[in-house]
Amino acid sequence: xxxxxxxxxxxxxxxxxxxxxxxxxxxxxxxxxxxxxxxxxxxxxxxxxxxxxxxxxxxxxxxxxxxxxxxxxxxxxxxxxxxxxxxxxxxxxxxxxxxxxxxxxxxxxxxxxxxxxxxxxxxxxxxxxxxxxxxxxxxxxxxxxxxxxxxxxxxxxxxxxxxxxxxxxxxxxxxxxxxxxxxxxxxxxxxxxxxxxxxxxxxxxxxxxxxxxxxxxxxxxxxxxxxxxxxxxxxxxxxxxxxxxxxxxxxxxxxxxxxxxxxxxxxxxxxxxxxxxxxxxxxxxxxxxxxxxxxxxxxxxxxxxxxxxxxxx
Ligand code: TXA
Ligand code: MG
Numbered sequence: 001x002x003x004x005x006x007x008x009x010x011x012x013x014x015x016x017x018x019x020x021x022x023x024x025x026x027x028x029x030x031x032x033x034x035x036x037x038x039x040x041x042x043x044x045x046x047x048x049x050x051x052x053x054x055x056x057x058x059x060x061x062x063x064x065x066x067x068x069x070x071x072x073x074x075x076x077x078x079x080x081x082x083x084x085x086x087x088x089x090x091x092x093x094x095x096x097x098x099x100x101x102x103x104x105x106x107x108x109x110x111x112x113x114x115x116x117x118x119x120x121x122x123x124x125x126x127x128x129x130x131x132x133x134x135x136x137x138x139x140x141x142x143x144x145x146x147x148x149x150x151x152x153x154x155x156x157x158x159x160x161x162x163x164x165x166x167x168x169x170x171x172x173x174x175x176x177x178x179x180x181x182x183x184x185x186x187x188x189x190x191x192x193x194x195x196x197x198x199x200x201x202x203x204x205x206x207x208x209x210x211x212x213x214x215x216x217x218x219x220x221x222x223x224x225x226x227x228x229x230x231x232x233x234x235x236x237x238x239x240x241x242x243x244x245x246x247x248x249x250x251x252x253x254x255x256x257x258x259x260x261x262x263x264x265x266x267x268x269x270x271x272x273x274x275x276x277x278x279x280x281x282x283x284x285x286x287x288x289x290x291x292x293x294x295x296x297x298x299x300x301x302x303x304x305x306x307x308x309x310x311x312x313x
Pocket of ligand 1 (some may be wrong): 025113170
């Protein structure tokens with residue numbers, strides 16, 4: 001059921017049930033993080049492999065650091081600069097964080113989301129919430145309550161409706177486990193912005209900026225319709241129905257369906273529209289989708305990452 005009742009959401013979570021809720025990035029599928037059985041349901045409902053750890057959401061930096069075994073000046077500076085907001089920090093965990101949340105790792109991913117409804121929920125519940133994106137594993141992430149309803153509505157009791165997500169791509173995941181902070185997933189907080197606060201960071205092998213062949217990417221964020229990057233070879237043939245996902249207005253001759261993510265080529269606007277537009281194209285029975293890749297800076301890095309993974313089938 002789609003609802004705006006924080007009270008009902010708190011009640012369900014306290015009883016070990018799952019609740020989908022809005023964040024500024026994408027909708028999350030939440031369970032009380034310290035309740036291992038409730039968290040296990042997340043994996044069942046998402047059909048997510050157990051070796052993929054979850055992000056734990058809390059209302060304040062204090063609550064985040066309470067789940068971490070150490071507290072560094074570096075983590076504090078990042079928290080001050082970016083929380084609430086779309087930055088996830090990977091820190092050493094305290095034993096109370098269940099193995100099912102972290103896939104048995106000694107670390108935990110933590111973030112304070114910026115969406116007012118997510119914060120209201122976390123404050124009212126007064127407990128950390130483990131939540132991946134509220135979509136079936138590997139599929140396009142949800143940025144509206146209706147997306148969650150379409151994917152998982154039959155299996156979860158409540159979807160909190162907080163409107164369309166403002167950022168539209170997931171949080172940036174940064175590990176502080178090693179001497180040098182390491183980017184594990186590009187996301188809605190730009191690498192440039194992080195580096196302006198803490199200086200140069202490393203990029204983990206396997207993150208797109210480090211990859212030479214897109215074949216090394218695992219399929220994720222994928223529409224059901226095959227998708228490929230826009231190029232001379234991917235132009236529509238005469239007998240095909242091809243959809244175009246464009247960052248900005250461009251020639252659309254020959255396409256059966258077109259989504260333009262920003263009328264001015266603004267990457268923040270494009271990110272916010274990305275997953276909704278992909279879902280719309282995916283519902284139109286196209287033979288394939290071609291996508292224009294944005295420039296590799298700011299949030300464009302995260303858009304590139306999601307599109308490149310969506311192109312892997
Ligand atoms: O914006 C977001 O981050 C959204 C909203 C709901 O907060 N959540 C999200 O969760 O995207 P999910 O589960 O789809 O992605 C979690 C990412 C994965 O790439 C996972 O591998 C990484 O965080 N992660 C979680 N815990 C980790 C850990 N202990 N060490 C390294 N990576 C971790
Ligand atoms: Mg996800």
